[in-house]
Amino acid sequence: MTDFRPVLFILGLFLSALAVAMMVPALVDAAIGHDDWRVFALSGAATLFVGVALATGFRGDAMRLDLRQGFVLTAATWIVLSAFSALPFVFSDITLSYVDAYFEAVSGLTTTGATVLVGLESMPPGILLWRSILQFIGGAGIIVMAIAVLPFLRVGGMQLFRAESSEKSDKVLPRLSSVAAATVAVYVGLTALCAILYGVAGMSGFDAVTHAMTTVSTAGFANYDSSFAWFQNPAIEWIAILFMLIGGCPMVVFILLARGHFRPLWSDSQIRAFLAIVLLASLAMTLWLHATRDVEFGIALRLALFNVTSVTTTTGYASADYGTWGGFAMVGFVLLMCVGGCTGSTTGAIKVFRLQILARLIGAQLRRQMQPHGVFPMHYMGQHVHDDVQASVMAFFAVYIVSLASLTLVLAALGYDLVTAFSGAASILSNHGPGLGDIIGPSGNFQSLSDAAKWVLCFGMFLGRLEIFTLLMLFSVRLWRG
């Protein structure tokens, strides 16, 4: 029988940290004299109580988690933290039902950015701040998970990104911790820089800080129902484009950049492919808008770049209602949703490195058909890609498509039309946010969906965020058996 005490211990620590984070909106609300400070204080106290109880009750040696414990902890962290993050939404004046509150919390922590709130303009500042903080924390969590956890759980080919010396050294965790800490520091620094630039470009201090927190984390909550279209400010849009692109790159690369090494930014084939996809898709979308929607070229370029970047990085901002751009745009956006950014970023979806490996697999197949007995070793960024990594990537792709199809089918069975069901499933699974169609398109939101649909979408957001296999493992008999 596996010992799950260390899992509960670490969960307790995480919950305690979450409680501390709730103090931020509590203080802000108190400072401006908004009554919601009680809501956050109360939620924080409840969360802290449970957190401390778990941490003290199950104290033990948590430094040696085995695979079983690793899977359970990783999945449980997102599910349980979301449950407590939802408390302020329930207790606040906006009085959401628990499913709505949980949906909003999951959408926040997983950096999805789909919202059930309508009339964001008139929401209490504490609530808006809490939404941004959830995405900011979630983003940090995703980066740490990508660097320190998933490569060891061998999820979806992520073992390719295992730190090189990790298998030899006996000091794996300290070394990883320092990389993770440095990466999170870079993440915080970029967010601060983004906030400053937003402020300079004309955002209020509050908007600048909250939107910076949801930009670099490629998360997508905005303080306005119309998202970035509210600002009508090209400078702000260009800053958002830049920082969404930054958020789509592996965060580790910016540590090297901070140390003065610029080469990795160009020599990293994943980053090159990612930027090429965004640029080519933006160019195609620009021409489409210019040709079929009579939009002036310069404006079309900005519109295309902003929304293509937002979709490809699975951020979820909109600078226009791109749901009205016609069939090519709709198909293009659904496909880009499934692409995502680089591994080691906060983006969701399949991600560029997996698509690169798939392309190499297809190429190898064409070669093998010509030379049936040839051997074609695969390389990626100077590394040999072992067979088990290839199999992991392929299994991930297959399970991604199956998940997408299943989510679509369930949403359709709940009564939604093909476009809503398919785009909603694609958007939620990729942790992007808005879908297409009248209901959940960029000008709509998730409020009107049934409770059943919301629970299904919460599951979909976890599925995407946990790279599917981490969550699937919980349903595997093997995990629980001796």
Add this chain to the structure above:
Amino acid sequence: MTDFRPVLFILGLFLSALAVAMMVPALVDAAIGHDDWRVFALSGAATLFVGVALATGFRGDAMRLDLRQGFVLTAATWIVLSAFSALPFVFSDITLSYVDAYFEAVSGLTTTGATVLVGLESMPPGILLWRSILQFIGGAGIIVMAIAVLPFLRVGGMQLFRAESSEKSDKVLPRLSSVAAATVAVYVGLTALCAILYGVAGMSGFDAVTHAMTTVSTAGFANYDSSFAWFQNPAIEWIAILFMLIGGCPMVVFILLARGHFRPLWSDSQIRAFLAIVLLASLAMTLWLHATRDVEFGIALRLALFNVTSVTTTTGYASADYGTWGGFAMVGFVLLMCVGGCTGSTTGAIKVFRLQILARLIGAQLRRQMQPHGVFPMHYMGQHVHDDVQASVMAFFAVYIVSLASLTLVLAALGYDLVTAFSGAASILSNHGPGLGDIIGPSGNFQSLSDAAKWVLCFGMFLGRLEIFTLLMLFSVRLWRG
């Protein structure tokens, strides 16, 4: 430099055979005194002339084709035969443009069943017969290709179905030829049986023969715009269901059945999975129709079974306008289109054995995550599945999804909405036929599409029929180099 003379020689033989096939509608038209007999005689003469010229001009040793020649011949056969099969449509009274005629011919030979003809009820009998003959010939071609060609070209994991003794024996071709001949004999026998039953159930002799030819070949051309809904005859529908299911099974199995071996029908895991998919999907669709469309259970069951079977076997008949059945039905039908039937049948799409191997891959991945250093050999129907077969299947799945996405994007760029573009791409790539939506749904047809869209869809039909990789090879530098 590869010698393509044997390719041209065999093409010549195939064209000569096609010319002979054109004599059938010529004779029928002549017998009933319809002027179109001249059209078929003329088309046949032209085809025969080219065929004989090629066969005599490039006569040589065709029994030893290498891989290069194999790929070129396989792809060229479908493309060139379609070009000549289109002639009667051009010359006939119905005077189609060449692109329309080519579309109809490709849709016939690839057993897709999408049509550009409107008012089938008033079409000359020769034309209707020619459409059926094309699908009948196409179906036989697909079976022979699946048994004798694709396993040797190692396309998409088909090497799994290589006849066991083939690598040892030096008499591969004769042995294969006899298997192929026996299989085609079974195919012809089943078609005859189907025609007799259709006749008994109330079809006219002409309808019985033509529809039998498009049923067992899971092809889908009907003699009426409203397809099988025209008959309003449950017995005919049940016969169609039975023979579409038969058409979805590996034809080889019926050789064994004819010899009195019934076990393979139940012990073949591919057949079991195929039937399970059809039955489960039909049951779900029945419940959906009963619950949301107020259809009586018995009628709902027949409607669901007929249309689910038609879609899953990529036949393309419709017994109702299932485009009005709502979101769940639409999503379900698009997914079923991508499933297809068994390998060695005339169905298109991904096919059941590949989905089974993908499911095993996902299972192996879950196991490997629990035991990183474990070895998990894969088995399928008692055979060990080698790594290169797994890689072929995975590459096929990936390239299928990429093809589906690309076709959808191109159709959307040509101005079609998301539902038309996506369902059209899925339907055409799987060689199914009708799509969804107002334009190409079961109550519409492909007539109104632009010429550009029709050429794209012709390419899509070849892509699907040639299991994608066979056609992709033609674009590979490697094929033409040295």
